[in-house]
Amino acid sequence: xxxxxxxxxxxxxxxxxxxxxxxxxxxxxxxxxxxxxxxxxxxxxxxxxxxxxxxxxxxxxxxxxxxxxxxxxxxxxxxxxxxxxxxxxxxxxxxxxxxxxxxxxxxxxxxxxxxxxxxxxxxxxxxxxxxxxxxxxxxxxxxxxxxxxxxxxxxxxxxxxxxxxxxxxxxxxxxxxxxxxxxxxxxxxxxxxxxxxxxxxxxxxxxxxxxxxxxxxxxxxxxxxxxxxxxxxxxxxxxxxxxxxxxxxxxxxxxxxxxxxxxxxxxxxxxxxxxxxxxxxxxxxxxxxxxxxxxxxxxxxxxxxxxxxxxxxxxxxxxxxxxxxxxxxxxxxxxxxxxxxxxxxxxxxxxxxxxxxxxxxxxxxxxxxxxxxxxxxxxxxxxxxxxxxxxxxxxxxxxxxxxxxxxxxxxxxxxxxxxxxxxxxxxxxxxxxxxxxxxxxxxxxxxxxxxxxxxxxxxxxxxxxxxxxxxxxxxxxxxxxxxxxxxxxxxxxxxxxxxxxxxxxxxxxxxxxxxxxxxxxxxxxxxxxxxxxxxxxxxxxxxxxxxxxxxxxxxxxxxxxxxxxxxxxxxxxxxxxxxxxxxxxxxxxxxxxxxxxxxxxxxxxxxxxxxxxxxxxxxxxxxxxxxxxxxxxxxxxxxxxxxxxxxxxx
Numbered sequence: 001x002x003x004x005x006x007x008x009x010x011x012x013x014x015x016x017x018x019x020x021x022x023x024x025x026x027x028x029x030x031x032x033x034x035x036x037x038x039x040x041x042x043x044x045x046x047x048x049x050x051x052x053x054x055x056x057x058x059x060x061x062x063x064x065x066x067x068x069x070x071x072x073x074x075x076x077x078x079x080x081x082x083x084x085x086x087x088x089x090x091x092x093x094x095x096x097x098x099x100x101x102x103x104x105x106x107x108x109x110x111x112x113x114x115x116x117x118x119x120x121x122x123x124x125x126x127x128x129x130x131x132x133x134x135x136x137x138x139x140x141x142x143x144x145x146x147x148x149x150x151x152x153x154x155x156x157x158x159x160x161x162x163x164x165x166x167x168x169x170x171x172x173x174x175x176x177x178x179x180x181x182x183x184x185x186x187x188x189x190x191x192x193x194x195x196x197x198x199x200x201x202x203x204x205x206x207x208x209x210x211x212x213x214x215x216x217x218x219x220x221x222x223x224x225x226x227x228x229x230x231x232x233x234x235x236x237x238x239x240x241x242x243x244x245x246x247x248x249x250x251x252x253x254x255x256x257x258x259x260x261x262x263x264x265x266x267x268x269x270x271x272x273x274x275x276x277x278x279x280x281x282x283x284x285x286x287x288x289x290x291x292x293x294x295x296x297x298x299x300x301x302x303x304x305x306x307x308x309x310x311x312x313x314x315x316x317x318x319x320x321x322x323x324x325x326x327x328x329x330x331x332x333x334x335x336x337x338x339x340x341x342x343x344x345x346x347x348x349x350x351x352x353x354x355x356x357x358x359x360x361x362x363x364x365x366x367x368x369x370x371x372x373x374x375x376x377x378x379x380x381x382x383x384x385x386x387x388x389x390x391x392x393x394x395x396x397x398x399x400x401x402x403x404x405x406x407x408x409x410x411x412x413x414x415x416x417x418x419x420x421x422x423x424x425x426x427x428x429x430x431x432x433x434x435x436x437x438x439x440x441x442x443x444x445x446x447x448x449x450x451x452x453x454x455x456x457x458x459x460x461x462x463x464x465x466x467x468x469x470x471x472x473x474x475x476x477x478x479x480x481x482x483x484x485x486x487x488x489x490x491x492x493x494x495x496x497x498x499x500x501x502x503x504x505x506x507x508x509x510x511x512x513x514x515x516x517x518x519x520x521x522x523x524x525x526x527x528x529x530x531x532x533x534x535x536x537x538x539x540x541x542x543x544x545x546x547x548x549x550x551x552x553x554x555x556x557x558x559x560x561x562x563x564x565x566x567x568x569x570x571x572x573x574x575x576x577x578x579x580x581x582x583x584x585x586x587x588x589x590x591x592x593x594x595x596x597x598x599x600x601x602x603x604x605x606x607x608x609x610x611x612x613x614x615x616x617x618x619x620x621x622x623x624x625x626x627x628x629x630x631x632x633x634x635x636x637x638x639x640x641x642x643x644x645x646x647x648x649x650x
Contacts, residue, residue, distance in 0.1 A: 027057025034066060043073045061093040072101060075165075075413055077108040077367075077394060088118075096126035103136065107366040110147065110393045112140040132342075142363040146387060152485075155389035155426045157415065158204045166411045166421035167193055167223030168237075168293055168347060168398045175200040176400075176409065176423070177225045177234075180209045195222045195236060203407070203425050214276035216269045224293035224347075228300050233326060234269045234276060235294035235303065240287060264290040266305055268326045280327050284319075292316070295348040296323070303329055304348040314342035318357055339373065339380050347397040351405075352460060355380035358397035366393030370410060374509075382510050389426065433484035433507055433515075437522035438476045439492060441529070443561050443647065444539050447476030448527060451494040455480050458487040458503075476524070484508070484515075490522075496535050498528045528565070529647075531572045537647040542600065549595030551603060559600065562647065563607040575615040576600045577646040581639040582621045583631035593618030600645060615650065 025033075034049030047070040054063055068083035084102040087094065099122035106115035116137045123133035160166075160178060167179040179193040194217050196209035211217065216234065224237040240263050265285030270277045285291050286309065295304040303323050306316045309332075317340040322330035339345065341361020346368065349356040355375055358368040362383060369391040373383040390396060392414040401408040406428040413421045439451045451472040456464035467488070472478050482488060484507035491501045502522065507515045529537045539562075542555040551559070566572055578597035580589040597616035605611050621629075624642050628634035 027053045029053075030056065031063060034070075038066060038070065043070045046070050047074065061087070061090040064090070065098065069101075072105065075395065077105060081105040081109050094125075096122050099125060104360075104366075107140060107143065107364075108393050110143075110366065112144045116140045139363050142385075143365045143393075146363075146385070147365050147393070149387055150431075151387070151389045152429055152431050153389055153426045154429050155410075155424045156204055158206060158409070158423045158425055160198055160206050160209075160423035161411075161421050165191075165193075166398070166423065167221070168225060169400065169409070169411070169423065170225045170227055171400060171402075172197055172225075172227065172231075173199070175206060177212070177227075178209055178423070179221075179223045179225075180211070192220045193222055195225055195234075203427075212276050213274055214269070214272075215278040216276035218279065221264075226294045226296050226303075228296050229298065230300070232271050234271065235282075235296065236267055236269070236279070237264050237292045237294070238267050238279065239263070240265050240281075240285070263287060264292050266291045266294050266303075270326065282327050282329055284321060284329050284332055290316075293347050295350055297350050298352050304350060305332075306346050306348065307332070313337060313340040315344040315360070316346055318345050318348050335380055339383060344368070347399075349399055349401075350375070351401060355383075356386075356399050357383075358395075358399075359383075365391055367395035367413075368397050370396050370399050384508075395421075428485070431484070432481045434479060434481050435490075435504065435519050435522075436477065436479035437519065438524040439472050439478065439494075439527050440476055440524045441537070442526040443529065443537055443565050444541065444558060445561060446541075447474070448472060448494060448497070449474050449476065451476070451478070451492055451497075451527065453478040453480075454491040454493070455482070456489040456491070458489060464489050492525065492527060494527060496530050496532075498530050500525070500527065528569075529649075531569050531649050533649060535649045536577075538644055539646065540641070540644045542645045544596055544599070549592065549599045551599050556603075559603050560607070563604055563609060566604070566609050566613065573613045573615075573650040575617055575646075575648040575650055576604075577648055578616075578618045579623055579642060579644050579646065580621050581631050581634075581642040582624060582629050583639065586620060590618055590620035590622075593620045596645070 030049045030053035034046045034053060037043075037046035037049060047067065050063060050067045050070060054067060057063070064083065064087050068080060068087045071080035071083055084098070084105050087098060088102055099118055103115045103118035103122060106112070106118060119133050119136040119140075123129050160176070161180075169176050169178045171177075175198050178196055178198055180196040181191040182194055194211045196211045198206040198209040200206055216222070218238045220239045222236055222238045226235045227233070263286075266282045267279035268282060269279045282291070284305070284307075289307060289309040291305055291307045291309070293306045296302070297304070301323055302320050304318060304320045306318050308316050312334060318335045319332040320335060321332045324330060334340065339355075339357070341359055343359065343361030345357055345359045345361065347358045353375055355373040356370060357373075358370050360368055362369065362371050363385050370386045371383040372386050373380040375381075385391060390399065390410060392412060394412060394414040396410060396412045396414070399408060399410040408426055410424050410426065411421050412424055415422060439448045439453075440446060441448055449472055452469055453472065454469040455467040457467050459465050468480070470478055470480070487506055488504040489501055490504055491499065493499045502518055504518050505511050505515050509515070513521070529535060539558060541558055542551070544551060544555075566574070576597045578593040578600070580593050582589075594616070595618070597618045601611075601614050601616035604614055621642070626634070626638055626641060628638050628642060631639050
């Protein structure tokens, strides 16, 4: 359980046991001392005892196991992997749980193929649950495929909590509220934590944390702070009792469970002019299970938290409950199997549109990995691993975003060979997504030059914010460079054509149509001529046999476009206007153009267009588009400009 070993056995507090700091003794003496400390969750002290026993005696399975487990519970994954490797050599003695822990550590060491091998052995030893092992194996495959992926963000270590455990954080004043170690006795390696404020000096450097003012502090652990939106109420995790001694006959007076454990509960405290009141437990807290790592929704109405209460999927699950008052919540609701797994799911953090948390059970690189889910109708759905640099093969958790959504902080022990956590700053890299396309006429299939294409960004309230505009070039092309993690609207406008507008979602958003679908649809984009009286569409690629009214086969595609357009616009009536150049005699050209208009009419009717919607008319050379009244004085290209069919809306 990542950072949940600050559960205390109260009997550990009744005084220094003789075995905690032995000055001398044989291997058995140190082994006993190690077991006492291990059972009291004092893993630093236990490890020292076990290593001393290892030096003085003959190594065996049990001692090797306890050293390995102590390193793992101290999040010293490098040494833990080494000792679990030694433990693995005791084939018949190892429990299935040891094998599972070894496989997990192999993932932490990015030894994914070996991890799959050990997961399969674990399944065999634990009853052959192939579904479970295939699930674990699939996460290793995912890790191999994604650990070298290109990062969209940069991540940089700050100066907070180097070499110490980090127990969650939240933004506070001009900096961060964090947990900081208290001073401990000379013989004590187990460290307790108080909530403190670290003022930001710049993005990477913070002033020395100062403990919060007031009566909020407890005797042992304070962790996982979360503030109400107005900053007046603090929710946090602490042990269920402040008692420093334990007398079995008076056990009922302590807030402890039947085993003598001071479990973890969620408390609240009020801020009065910067001074925090004494914490009070929330009603969801219990002596029989743990509730940890609260997070308040952006509207201040809901509290998210983690718990190992009965009825969950396994390990720690994430719950949410309505906030009724400072210490009263409504009935906790499990976020369900889409979010929670059979492993630990911890450190919830919520924004207006997204839900973040860290999980061991979802696809990940090794330890806790930060997941990002969407919030739809108040529910967190479709969680996805945030990838690098947010996640590594170690533990990554407690993410916070600044208001811009482009920068923030998270915690990781990726650089600490011995389990030390560091607060990391992240910001979005200048990675851009190019969207582009071509605009063509729906009827002629020609590129349209000069179409105004306008890009709008969609802000947090769903409003359009102008970004820039452009005009299509001679080939009808347009292009914008955009942020792939932002949504946009794209508008197309051109005289005598219907305007069009499209919504372009975030690049990796799981919606239909996706960003890729929309951009594909815009390549090319058909712009429709506006159906209004006297609007004319010039078609210069309907061809006829020389000196005849017979339509050539290569023209059928354009005429079919016109058929489809008329079917899509059932109310449209058109005049089919045929024109010639000035070569030849006027009367002959008029007759030839009439024949060509009639040929187009006949083709459209043959394709199902009602004759009453069509008026064929030839104009001969009466409506030249240039000064080529004497065709002999013009080039073929100039004369070709006048050989055309036009569609005029009636």
